[in-house]
Amino acid sequence: xxxxxxxxxxxxxxxxxxxxxxxxxxxxxxxxxxxxxxxxxxxxxxxxxxxxxxxxxxxxxxxxxxxxxxxxxxxxxxxxxxxxxxxxxxxxxxxxxxxxxxxxxxxxxxxxxxxxxxxxxxxxxxxxxxxxxxxxxxxxxxxxxxxxxxxxxxxxxxxxxxxxxxxxxxxxxxxxxxxxxxxxxxxxxxxxxxxxxxxxxxxxxxxxxxxxxxxxxxxxxxxxxxxxxxxxxxxxxxxxxxxxxxxxxxxxxxxxxxxxxxxxxxxxxxxxxxxxxxx
Amino acid sequence: xxxxxxxxxxxxxxxxxxxxxxxxxxxxxxxxxxxxxxxxxxxxxxxxxxxxxxxxxxxxxxxxxxxxxxxxxxxxxxxxxxxxxxxxxxxxxxxxxxxxxxxxxxxxxxxxxxxxxxxxxxxxxxxxxxxxxxxxxxxxxxxxxxxxxxxxxxxxxxxxxxxxxxxxxxxxxxxxxxxxxxxxxxxxxxxxx
Numbered sequence: 001x002x003x004x005x006x007x008x009x010x011x012x013x014x015x016x017x018x019x020x021x022x023x024x025x026x027x028x029x030x031x032x033x034x035x036x037x038x039x040x041x042x043x044x045x046x047x048x049x050x051x052x053x054x055x056x057x058x059x060x061x062x063x064x065x066x067x068x069x070x071x072x073x074x075x076x077x078x079x080x081x082x083x084x085x086x087x088x089x090x091x092x093x094x095x096x097x098x099x100x101x102x103x104x105x106x107x108x109x110x111x112x113x114x115x116x117x118x119x120x121x122x123x124x125x126x127x128x129x130x131x132x133x134x135x136x137x138x139x140x141x142x143x144x145x146x147x148x149x150x151x152x153x154x155x156x157x158x159x160x161x162x163x164x165x166x167x168x169x170x171x172x173x174x175x176x177x178x179x180x181x182x183x184x185x186x187x188x189x190x191x192x193x194x195x196x197x198x199x200x201x202x203x204x205x206x207x208x209x210x211x212x213x214x215x216x217x218x219x220x221x222x223x224x225x226x227x228x229x230x231x232x233x234x235x236x237x238x239x240x241x242x243x244x245x246x247x248x249x250x251x252x253x254x255x256x257x258x259x260x261x262x263x264x265x266x267x268x269x270x271x272x273x274x275x276x277x278x279x
Numbered sequence: 280x281x282x283x284x285x286x287x288x289x290x291x292x293x294x295x296x297x298x299x300x301x302x303x304x305x306x307x308x309x310x311x312x313x314x315x316x317x318x319x320x321x322x323x324x325x326x327x328x329x330x331x332x333x334x335x336x337x338x339x340x341x342x343x344x345x346x347x348x349x350x351x352x353x354x355x356x357x358x359x360x361x362x363x364x365x366x367x368x369x370x371x372x373x374x375x376x377x378x379x380x381x382x383x384x385x386x387x388x389x390x391x392x393x394x395x396x397x398x399x400x401x402x403x404x405x406x407x408x409x410x411x412x413x414x415x416x417x418x419x420x421x422x423x424x425x426x427x428x429x430x431x432x433x434x435x436x437x438x439x440x441x442x443x444x445x446x447x448x449x450x451x452x453x454x455x456x457x458x459x460x461x462x463x464x465x466x467x468x469x470x471x472x
Contacts, residue, residue, distance in 0.1 A: 124421040158419065176418070248409030257427045266407065 005279070006160060008208050009175055010119060012240060013271070014155055015212070016204035017179065018117050019060065019228035021153070024195045027114040028058050035070065035093060035103045036142035043094060047085075050103045051092035051142035055149040058111035059088040059213070059220055062227040069106035072099040077106060080224070087218030090145040094217065115181075115192065116152040127154050127180050128250075128264055136184065150262060151188060154180045165274055173275055175240075179267040189263040193247040196267045203239040205232040206273070244270040295378040295386060302386045303376060306471060310373060310390070313471070317464045318368050322361075326416050326456055330354075331361055342451060346425060351451065352412050353405045353424020360412065363401040364457070367393050371468075390468050395458040416456040 021027045035050035043049060050070065059066055067086055069079040070093055078084050078095065085094040091112065093105070120127065133150045134143060143149060158176040165172040179196070183189035211234070213226045220226050249265040258264070282290075321327055329336060329348040334356045336347035345351075354360055375389035399411035406424045 125423045125426050128423060129426045246409065248404075248407045251406055251408055254406035254427045266410065 003209055005173070005275070006157065008206055009160075009240070009271075010157060011209045011212055012204060012207045013157075013177055014117065014119055015207060015228060015231070016240075017153070017155060018113075020199060020202070020204075021115060021117075021192065021195060022058070022060065022063055022113065024198075025114075025191055027191075028063055028111045029114055030064070030109050031112045032109045033104070035105060037098075037101065037103075038092070038142045038145070040145055042146070046096055047094040048096075048098045049092055049094050049145075050099065051090065051145065052105070052112075053138045053141065053143055054091045054112045054136070055089075055143055056113040056116045057086075057088045057091050058113055059086075059226060060228055061225050062229065063111055065107045065110045066224065067093075067105045067107075067110045068224050070095070070099065070103050071106055073102050074100050076100075079106075085217045085219050087145075088220070089214065089218040091143065092145060114151060114188070115183075116149050118148065118152060118154050120154045120156050122154070122156075124180055124266070127182075128258065128262075133182070133260060133262075150182045150260075151184050152182050153192070154182070156180075162277065169276055170274055171277060173273050174243075175269075175271045175273075177269040177271060179269070181265040181267065183263040183265070184261075186263050189249060189265045193249065193265045193267065196269075197245055197247045199242055199269075200245045202242045204242075205235045205239050206237050207231065207235055211235065238274055240271050240273045242269060243272050299376070299386060306373070306386075306388055310388075310468075310471060313464070313467055314368070314371055317371075317460070318365070321364070321368060321460060324456065324460075326454055327361055350428065351422065351425045352415070352420060353428045355405065355428075358405065360402065364398055364413065367398060367401065388471060390471065392465055392468055393461065395461045398457045398461070413457045416454050417458055419453050420451045422451075 031052075031054055033053060035052055038049050038051045040047075040049050057067055058064070067088070069077055070084060071077050078099070080086075083096045087094060093103075122131075131148065133152070134147045135150060137143075156178050158178055160176075161174045162171040163174070164170075181189060181192050183192065211231060213220055213222070213231060215221045246268045247265065248268075249263070255263065322331075326348065330352075332347065333349050334347070334354075336349055342348065342351055349358075349360075352360075370391075371393065372391050373388050374391045375387075377387050377389075379385035379387040395414075399414045402411045402413035404410040404412050404415065404424060406427050412420065
């Protein structure tokens, strides 16, 4: 099937949300430390995998230092030209062959996201009550690659509705999207809710899935100088407009019933765009 | 026969004051009748009735018979979620009664009619600050309130907690509620001027 409106919206919304949170909230932090050897049944067995104690590494170079290489225990440096793959989403590197330990990232201090961003079709109750999460940082080793790690934001699209707008078939397409925010403390939660409460009247570009900067390994498709603003500037066309945003959070009483010590918030977006059907 | 200009001017000046009482009596009667009709329609709404049945209510058809709406939203025994809405509707008043002078002779009334947002502001979800259950009826409610309430009950009484998988079939179907009622009656009240 070829790409449809909802695919494009999902891609555009997720990229915008991630960038908006990092830009407005500086929701990233400098980290350093060893990369630990891990096994991953899903990865090609030819790869040696070295993972950090954190999940998502920042890959937007406009935020600051991103990981662009590794250094082994003998002081040899390796980069993309040496076959190193950077899996930014899982906070790890894949190399065709074992490296001498300890392996550390280059630069030694780099950025990780404060919130992991996921897209989901799960309901709120699944996300909040049933799901088990790993917490932020593993102090003694690598964090498992596919575990859901908090703090996190889970994005979803609730519904799409078309209303006729103009002669000739132009529609006003309204999308209701939602973010469930799982934070470690109230300051963090209130920060995210405040940033997105203020996102009303913002616009963001429509970016097709082919424009997504990350490949199937979690590495950047292009050069290691990716920026969201640079990517967005490549696309023309009518942007998505954030018409209304409502934020809310679980009461203290409700939080007591959760197994995990999480602070939970919700962001409901009403987003609209003027378009022709099937475009 | 055309009335002299000074007589026309005198009528135009005196008539609004003369008709004030009989007009007001008539408007008050029609206003009260419309307000009563609106409140009656609200109280007879399927959602209002289900919520008013409280925790002992029968299982809701809109939730596939799994539970009742009161419990699904997560209210506690003793809560009266309908009362704040009813108070707002009962407080709808004619706030101004002025001469109508643009075209012809008459009186103009201003009615303090609530917006849907004002209703949403007084109907908080029992488990979330900033969310309205009344709005949730229109745009969707997850089973979160029900699950949290179940967990709270389970943790206090030692009863097994129903997992969300069992609650899954109780997915709520969005229903036209406050916004539709407000839109319908705002138009009708506007015609009272």
